[in-house]
Amino acid sequence: MIFSSLKNPVFARLYTAQTISLLGDALTWIGLALLAFELAGEKSAVVLSSALTLRVTAFVLLSPLAGAIADRFDRKRIMVTTHLARMLIVGLLPFVTAVWQVYALIFALNVFNAFFTPTYKATIPQVTGENEYPQAIALSSATYQLLAVLGPGFAGAIAAFIGARQIFFLDAFSFIVAAILIFTLPGQLRVNPSQQSLRTTGRTWLDIKEGTTRLFADAPIRYALAMQLVASIVGAQILVNTVGYVEGTLKLGNVQYGWVMAAFGIGATLCALLVSALDRRLRRTTFVLIGATLITVALLPASKAGLGLLMILWAVAGAGQNMVDLPTQTLIAERVPKMAQGRVYGAHFAWSHLWWAISYPLAGWLGSHFAENEFLYGSLVGLGMLFIVQFSLSPKADENEHVHESFWHYHKHVHDDHHQHDHYPEIPSGEPHAHLHQHKRIRHSHSYIVDIHHPAR
Numbered sequence: 001m002i003f004s005s006l007k008n009p010v011f012a013r014l015y016t017a018q019t020i021s022l023l024g025d026a027l028t029w030i031g032l033a034l035l036a037f038e039l040a041g042e043k044s045a046v047v048l049s050s051a052l053t054l055r056v057t058a059f060v061l062l063s064p065l066a067g068a069i070a071d072r073f074d075r076k077r078i079m080v081t082t083h084l085a086r087m088l089i090v091g092l093l094p095f096v097t098a099v100w101q102v103y104a105l106i107f108a109l110n111v112f113n114a115f116f117t118p119t120y121k122a123t124i125p126q127v128t129g130e131n132e133y134p135q136a137i138a139l140s141s142a143t144y145q146l147l148a149v150l151g152p153g154f155a156g157a158i159a160a161f162i163g164a165r166q167i168f169f170l171d172a173f174s175f176i177v178a179a180i181l182i183f184t185l186p187g188q189l190r191v192n193p194s195q196q197s198l199r200t201t202g203r204t205w206l207d208i209k210e211g212t213t214r215l216f217a218d219a220p221i222r223y224a225l226a227m228q229l230v231a232s233i234v235g236a237q238i239l240v241n242t243v244g245y246v247e248g249t250l251k252l253g254n255v256q257y258g259w260v261m262a263a264f265g266i267g268a269t270l271c272a273l274l275v276s277a278l279d280r281r282l283r284r285t286t287f288v289l290i291g292a293t294l295i296t297v298a299l300l301p302a303s304k305a306g307l308g309l310l311m312i313l314w315a316v317a318g319a320g321q322n323m324v325d326l327p328t329q330t331l332i333a334e335r336v337p338k339m340a341q342g343r344v345y346g347a348h349f350a351w352s353h354l355w356w357a358i359s360y361p362l363a364g365w366l367g368s369h370f371a372e373n374e375f376l377y378g379s380l381v382g383l384g385m386l387f388i389v390q391f392s393l394s395p396k397a398d399e400n401e402h403v404h405e406s407f408w409h410y411h412k413h414v415h416d417d418h419h420q421h422d423h424y425p426e427i428p429s430g431e432p433h434a435h436l437h438q439h440k441r442i443r444h445s446h447s448y449i450v451d452i453h454h455p456a457r
Helices: 002-007 009-072 075-095 099-127 133-162 167-183 201-217 219-249 254-277 284-298 307-335 338-369 374-393
Strands: 407-413 433-439 453-455
Touching (some): 002 009, 002 133, 009 075, 009 099, 009 133, 009 167, 009 201, 009 338, 075 167, 099 133, 099 307, 099 338, 133 167, 133 254, 201 219, 219 254, 219 307, 254 307, 284 307, 284 374, 307 338, 338 374
Antiparallel strands (some): 407 433
């Protein structure tokens, strides 16, 4: 069951902190929308779209570096630091008097968000067991989707009660609470205690490169990442053009628009529960293919749909979106060594947001040039990409098998017949100590595992 991962007390506390942080994010964006209208009036949409562009830019530029740092330092300290920094930044938002100040603070806010999110994703497999992390990832995603639906309404009610600018103070408080919860996690969350001393600036950049290399070198992960481009092309149509269709074409209001977008979020939430229940019954790549097909096909009739049908289609599309995203995260947890997962999650976070940076302008162009058939044309573009990805990047059966990668890691040991090598002068040979070792990449059958290691000199 999806909630079984909460039996792990460390993950339960981490998950609670993330939930509180997500509520804070909802407060941030509702407060920002109200603040943008206060400062820019009818041009508030330009302010919000520019803020979203800055958000994605921060993610694309900094997430790979954040992932490399997550593999190098204590992840608990990174998450606490990013929460405190975001607390300070949102605490400044009530005092802004110009649009440029909004842009500066939103970019700074998402710089730290770019460091937090890959670190959090890489920490989930670290604090959960092999049988727990698929459910833990699904629960985190389901909570994200549910709060995306309920959070704005909750934040809007609070804003109506305490005021648009005052909402940011409550937002800052949520980050403090989340930081305290993470700070009280037991011990450190470092991948290897000895790793930091051997890292240099040059090595950090190699780590960043390795994150992207691993994404594209592993066939199932590469396939899932490409399918995320398909899902983002279609998903951007929903996020960008739904409001124009509901309030322009259908001549309905804000309430009906909220219902349609809630259907999208509810579909994504229910899908997270379904993926968790069916975990390991289907290949991850099969989930990804089904999801990409669902979200793409759901948009085909949308340009002629009434309100009821549109809500059903958007619920299906939301389910499809999550069926692509969830297995991709789980594939990284399964197929990448834990000591490299931070940099891979960071690279994935950057590339997946780059897909959205491409898809948003495409959705805007279709919405402005083909106002009556934007969903149809967006779906056809998505279908074309889906066929290209499926026939060119679909992994073969043997590529879905587990593979031991070639990687360097720290191996604590005492000397025996298996560990004979030279030491640095300051290390006593008779005491337990750690060396950097390389494991060769060897594909194995289910009957045995071959594991060869070589010590670093």
